[in-house]
Amino acid sequence: MRIVIKMKTTANSAPRGASKPPGRALLQAQISRLGLKHSRQRDLVADVFFAMGGHVSVEQLVAAARRNDPRVSVATVYRTMKLLADCGLAFSRQFDGTQTRYEPAAGRPHHDHLICTGCGTIAEFAEERIETLQSRVAATHGFQVETHKLEIYGRCADCRRGKGPEARP
Amino acid sequence: MRIVIKMKTTANSAPRGASKPPGRALLQAQISRLGLKHSRQRDLVADVFFAMGGHVSVEQLVAAARRNDPRVSVATVYRTMKLLADCGLAFSRQFDGTQTRYEPAAGRPHHDHLICTGCGTIAEFAEERIETLQSRVAATHGFQVETHKLEIYGRCADCRRGKGPEARP
DNA sequence: ATTTATGCAAAGAATTTGCATTGTA
DNA sequence: TACAATGCAAATTCTTTGCATAAAT
Numbered sequence: 001m002r003i004v005i006k007m008k009t010t011a012n013s014a015p016r017g018a019s020k021p022p023g024r025a026l027l028q029a030q031i032s033r034l035g036l037k038h039s040r041q042r043d044l045v046a047d048v049f050f051a052m053g054g055h056v057s058v059e060q061l062v063a064a065a066r067r068n069d070p071r072v073s074v075a076t077v078y079r080t081m082k083l084l085a086d087c088g089l090a091f092s093r094q095f096d097g098t099q100t101r102y103e104p105a106a107g108r109p110h111h112d113h114l115i116c117t118g119c120g121t122i123a124e125f126a127e128e129r130i131e132t133l134q135s136r137v138a139a140t141h142g143f144q145v146e147t148h149k150l151e152i153y154g155r156c157a158d159c160r161r162g163k164g165p166e167a168r169p
Numbered sequence: 170m171r172i173v174i175k176m177k178t179t180a181n182s183a184p185r186g187a188s189k190p191p192g193r194a195l196l197q198a199q200i201s202r203l204g205l206k207h208s209r210q211r212d213l214v215a216d217v218f219f220a221m222g223g224h225v226s227v228e229q230l231v232a233a234a235r236r237n238d239p240r241v242s243v244a245t246v247y248r249t250m251k252l253l254a255d256c257g258l259a260f261s262r263q264f265d266g267t268q269t270r271y272e273p274a275a276g277r278p279h280h281d282h283l284i285c286t287g288c289g290t291i292a293e294f295a296e297e298r299i300e301t302l303q304s305r306v307a308a309t310h311g312f313q314v315e316t317h318k319l320e321i322y323g324r325c326a327d328c329r330r331g332k333g334p335e336a337r338p
Numbered sequence: 339a340t341t342t343a344t345g346c347a348a349a350g351a352a353t354t355t356g357c358a359t360t361g362t363a
Numbered sequence: 364t365a366c367a368a369t370g371c372a373a374a375t376t377c378t379t380t381g382c383a384t385a386a387a388t
Contacts, residue, residue, distance in 0.1 A: 037361080037362050037363070038362070038363085039361075039362075040361085058352085058353085059352095074352095074353085075353090075354080075355085078352095078353065078354075079354095098351075098352070099351090099352070100352080100353085
């Protein structure tokens with residue numbers, strides 16, 4: 001089953017003129033803390049990432065970053081995203097098993113995902129009772145929960161009402 | 170529907186003394202239904218797969234199959250597992266995002282997974298109330314559920330009581 | 339005899355890594 | 364000036380595929 005992910009929150013990655021980049025500041029803090037060095041492309045990748053909203057692939061990040069600086073390498077994007085993930089500023093997800101996707105983690109509450117198998121739209125939801133039941137199940141098995149992943153695949157409202165799997169990968 | 174079980178008296182891969190291979194028969198039925206051709210290595214892969222229990226990687230399947238016939242190719246194992254999955258006889262899972270793992274689907278009830286981040290042990294569980302809540306959440310968002318994936322990661326009882334992350338891939 | 343399956347190796351796709359060079363502090 | 368970061372290409376890992384040959388119906 002190949003899932004084509006389409007961003008519903010079609011965020012434009014273009015750097016808004018004078019808008020402040022909060023994600024960049026968070027990354028900068030981690031960089032200082034770890035004794036690493038600041039760099040132009042790390043800022044760029046962070047800006048682009050936090051501007052895009054969520055569930056973005058590395059491919060999308062590279063494309064977006066290159067709109068600002070055509071010479072950023074995929075390696076740098078991979079390295080920067082890994083840094084962000086290691087710092088707890090981004091979560092990495094693999095919805096379809098092939099590409100890794102990232103979403104901002106800064107101060108966002110926990111949530112799980114609904115993924116449309118028709119158009120690839122990803123919706124988020126939080127259900128406290130499910131979390132509770134998960135902990136209970138884990139306890140029953142003697143497990144201490146660290147993380148969990150809950151993904152519900154199905155057809156979204158739009159795709160159900162007539163619109164067949166539209167051609168827009 | 171008539172199911173023809175052809176038992177070869179040659180190399181028997183089943184560990185259980187004289188037990189017959191039900192999985193092989195199921196595969197054979199699908200092969201006939203689809204107008205495909207029977208083959209020795211498909212039987213072998215099916216036998217090995219259904220004998221291994223579940224959550225097996227292709228790598229493990231290849232190794233197990235080659236104990237019976239050293240010349241089975243990875244390509245054939247991949248192709249056979251994909252056939253089994255397409256026929257509904259196996260589920261493919263990607264717990265870690267890298268390797269695909271398979272588990273038998275024949276007549277087994279739905280379940281989700283608890284995965285130990287220490288030793289890699291995978292336990293199964295079923296919690297009806299979680300399923301119910303999932304459907305409800307999906308309905309709220311206008312989704313029609315097709316499948317879902319729930320994985321709880323944590324430390325199993327064994328790993329929690331002192332035993333450090335032992336090497337048991 | 340016809341058509342499918344296999345095996346091998348090459349091809350792909352996603353991600354990582356070695357290393358010379360550039361950039362930062 | 365040191366040392367980390369970048370870019371590029373080669374290397375890795377998992378999986379798929381093209382093609383000649385073997386096997387099944």
